[in-house]
Amino acid sequence: MSQFFTEEGSAQAVNARMGADVEPRLKIVMASLVKHLHAFIKDVQLTQEEWEAAIGFLTRTGQICGNERQEFILLSDTLGASMLVDALNHRRPAGATENTVLGPFHVVGAPEREMGASITLDGKGETCAFEGRVVDINGNPVAGARLDVWSDNPDGFYDVQQPGIQPQWNNRGIFTTGDDGHYRFIGIKPVSYPIPDDGPVGKMLAALGRHPYRPAHMHFIVTAPGFEKIVTHTFAGDDAYLNSDAVFGVKETLVAPFERASDGNTVWRSPFDFVLTPVGGSGTAGA
Ligand code: BEZ
Ligand code: FE
Numbered sequence: 001m002s003q004f005f006t007e008e009g010s011a012q013a014v015n016a017r018m019g020a021d022v023e024p025r026l027k028i029v030m031a032s033l034v035k036h037l038h039a040f041i042k043d044v045q046l047t048q049e050e051w052e053a054a055i056g057f058l059t060r061t062g063q064i065c066g067n068e069r070q071e072f073i074l075l076s077d078t079l080g081a082s083m084l085v086d087a088l089n090h091r092r093p094a095g096a097t098e099n100t101v102l103g104p105f106h107v108v109g110a111p112e113r114e115m116g117a118s119i120t121l122d123g124k125g126e127t128c129a130f131e132g133r134v135v136d137i138n139g140n141p142v143a144g145a146r147l148d149v150w151s152d153n154p155d156g157f158y159d160v161q162q163p164g165i166q167p168q169w170n171n172r173g174i175f176t177t178g179d180d181g182h183y184r185f186i187g188i189k190p191v192s193y194p195i196p197d198d199g200p201v202g203k204m205l206a207a208l209g210r211h212p213y214r215p216a217h218m219h220f221i222v223t224a225p226g227f228e229k230i231v232t233h234t235f236a237g238d239d240a241y242l243n244s245d246a247v248f249g250v251k252e253t254l255v256a257p258f259e260r261a262s263d264g265n266t267v268w269r270s271p272f273d274f275v276l277t278p279v280g281g282s283g284t285a286g287a
Contacts, residue, residue: 011038060200068160070104074201077101077247078210090228096137096277097222100232100249104196105158106219110148110172118186119173122166125154125188128268129261130218130234133181136227136276141181145224145276148174149185151217156193177224189258189268190216192241205246212246215239220274227276234272 005013015031022030044050061071076082082101090099113119120127134145150172152158159170175183197205197212205212217233233249234256235242242250261269 007042011035014038057200057204064199069196069199071199071201073104074195074199075204077103077249078195078201078205080248083248086231092228092277093137095275097230097232097274098251098253099230100251100254101247102221102231103219103247105160106148106150106221107160107172110150110174111169113173113175113185115175115178115182116184116186117173117175119149119151119171120153120186120188121170122153125191126268127266128187128189128258128270129184129266130187130270130272131182131184132271132273134177134183134222134224134274134276135181136278141177141179142224142227142276143177143179143181145177145181145183145222145227145274146174147177147183147185147274148221148223149187150219151187151190152193154188154191156191186266187218189236189270190218192216192239195246210246211241211244213241214245214247215241215250217249218270222274222276224276226279228279230274230276234270236270 003013003016011034014034018027018031040046046054061075064071073082076085086099086101092098118127130149134142134147136142150158153166153171157166159166159168159172171187173185175185177183192213192215194212195214196202202212216236216239219233220230222230222232233254235250235254236258237255238258242255256270256272258268258270261267263269
């Protein structure tokens, strides 16, 4: 094989430049990246104009990023890469609650609220009681589990998307379970909404004939000492976008009942139990 760059030996020519003391994992990842990148370019016989369009797209993706906007994660989400990385790294035994994407709208430091309290500060939307238990894989209650929850309002926006319009911390809160592992809070029945689609990723979706919508969901981060952190949502099973989530976040086990409440306290009730696995209890990434 020639030491110079040739079409046939292109990936090898690049990978042969790798130094002798490269960190082993970096060596594996970069060599594979180059191999697959070159194979992709050959597979589609990429034209010069397409290469320029790709550079332009990536440049615009970077340029729109800032403190409030992470377009590269949105790109990863819409290409299914975020869900795949999560799936590889969070394999769990059957029955354990599955993860899904975090999304860009989590805010650290939400108010701690009393069990049973409402998270809805703007009084908008159809009230919904979210309740259930946090248990271990054997069904034993987990005390001291923290549930960090957030959702959109009935207009399809998170509070951070509408500062000055929605109160800060609207539809957010943190709840901690007692000895019985039970949780309950009052929110609203969430609604479907489009991911931010006014940038390059939105243009990409449109060019691909894809809509930008996510089915209605309530976000949860559930943590407890000795257990793996769960980053997940529960989805409303009656949502029109359940089978076409723009970021591929829906899993069958995360579709929760949203039923009419019978106690008259709220309009809706959504029961869901969280099943935690011990730290180190999930599978590790493999082939
Ligand atoms: C969200 O559910 O908040 C979300 C997830 C991924 C991309 C955009 C939004
Ligand atoms: Fe969301």
